[in-house]
Amino acid sequence: MEVPMEIKGKKAIVFGGASGMGRATAELLAARGAEVAVLDRPQSAGAEVAAGFGGSFHAVNVTDFAGTESVIAQAVDQLGGLHVTVTTAGGGIAKRTLGKEGPHDLESFQAVLNLNTVATFNISRLAAAHMARNEAEDEDTPERGVIVNTASIAAFEGQIGQVAYTAAKAAIAGMCLTMARDLGSFGIRVLAIAPSLFSTGATVNVPEEMSKALVKDAAFPKRMGRPEEYAKLALAIVDNPMLNGQCLRLDAGQRFAPR
Template sequence: MDITGKKAIVVGGASGMGRATAEALAAQGAIVAVLDREGSAGKDVATAIGGTFYPIDITDFEGAEETLAAAVTELGGLHIAVNTAGGGTVKKTLSRGKPHDLETFRNVVDLNLISTFNLNRLQAFHMSQNEPEDSERGVIINTSSIAAFEGQIGQVAYTASKAGIAAMALVMARDLGPQGIRVLAIAPSLFSTGATAAFTDEQVAPLVEDAAFPKRMGRPEEYAKLAVAIVDNQMLNGQCLRLDAGQRFAPR
C-alpha cells in the first residue's frame, strides 16, 4: 500500500514503539491520528506530526468504539491501524502455595487480547468502507511479544494474551481477505521504551545475553521501520513477525 495520503490510526501512539510508528507513517505522507491515555504525551506527539489526538481507555470497550469512530470520521476514513497499547504483570501460577488470582489474569487478557480484538473488529469495519487500491482496502498491525512463544516464569497471563494476538493474525487475515484487508502482528523482544528508560547498561546486559546479535534492547524506530515495511509490502499477511535479534527468552 502506498502510504502517501492514507489515513492511519496508532493506538498507543504517545510513546515508545507507537510514537515512533506514528512519526514514521507521518514522514511517509500518512495522515495520522494518535490514540492514547488521557494525560499522556499524545497531544504533543500528534501536534508535532500534524495529526490529531484522541484520549482512549482501551479496556473501556464501548468507549473505545466511540473514540475510534470519532477519529475515523475526522480522518475521513481508515487505511492503516497499528495497535501497540498493552501491558502485563508478573505472577506465577502457584506462588508460596497460593494460586494465581483470576482477576489479575482476566485484567491482563482484557488489556492485551480482548482490547486488541475489539479494536481490530472495528478497524476492519471502517476499512471495509474504502474503495480498493490495487484490490487492497487496509492493513492492521498488532503487537505481540516473543513471550508469546517463550514465556518466562511468572508471565503466564502476559504470555497467554500475547500468544492470542499472534494466533489471531492468520485467522483474521483469512476472515478479511475477501475485503482486501491484511492483518499481521509484530513480536518484539525487550525494547527501549518508557518502562525500561531507567535501566543501566549493567541491568540491560543480562536481559539481552541470549540475543544472537545485536546484544542490546531494540529501538522504537526499528519497530516503526518494520511496521512501515509491512504496510508497503502487500505480500506480507497473516503472520506474526519476530523482531528480536535472534533472542529466545530463557525460563527466567
C-alpha cells in the first residue's frame, strides 16, 4: 500500500519564507509538525518569523549561487536532513521587448532570469542531492523528497511588459516534468505552483477599487489570493504521491488580459 509522505517530523526548507506565500507555507509546515528552516534575504524578517514557530533562519541571496549552496548545506546540517523544499523567492520588472527608449536591455532580462529561473534550478539541483540520501518512505513507494517551485500564470498569459518575467516563470513551469523524470529513480517528486495575483509584497497595499479591477477576469472568487491558500496547496502536494511533474495553476480561473 502506498504511504504518502508524512509531514510530521520531516525536514523542510522554505526559500522566501520571511513573508507572503513563503511565510504562510513555513508556518503551516511547522504547524503540521515539520522542522522548518526559513531562508531569505539578510534584511528580511526571517529570524523573527522562524522564531515564531521554533524554526531556524538562514540569510541568503539566491542570486549568489555558490553562497546559496553553502547556506543550504548549513541549513540541512542543522535540520539533520532534507525532505521538502518550497521556493517562492522571485520577482520581475516592467519592460517591453521594444519601447520608446529602444529595445529591452539584455542586462535586466538576464537579471530576472537569474533571480527566478537560474536560482530555482540551483536550489532544486542542490536540494535533490541532499534528498537522495534519505531512507525511502515505504518499500512500495520509495519516496525521498518533494520539491515545490513557484511559477506564475504569467508563464502562460504574460501581459504587455512582462516578457522577462514570462520567460523566467515559463521556464520554471517547463522544468517540472523533465526534472521529475530526471529524479524519479531517486524517489523525488517535482512540482510548481502558478499563482495569479496574491496579497503579498507590493499588492498588499493596493486600494480596494484597483484590486477589484485587477481580478475582474477571475471566474470565482473575484479577489486576490491569500498566502495561506498557496500554503495549503503546497502541503497538499507533499501529501499526495501521485502529484508529480506538472505546474498547478492557483488562480480562481483567471486568465490575464494583454494589459
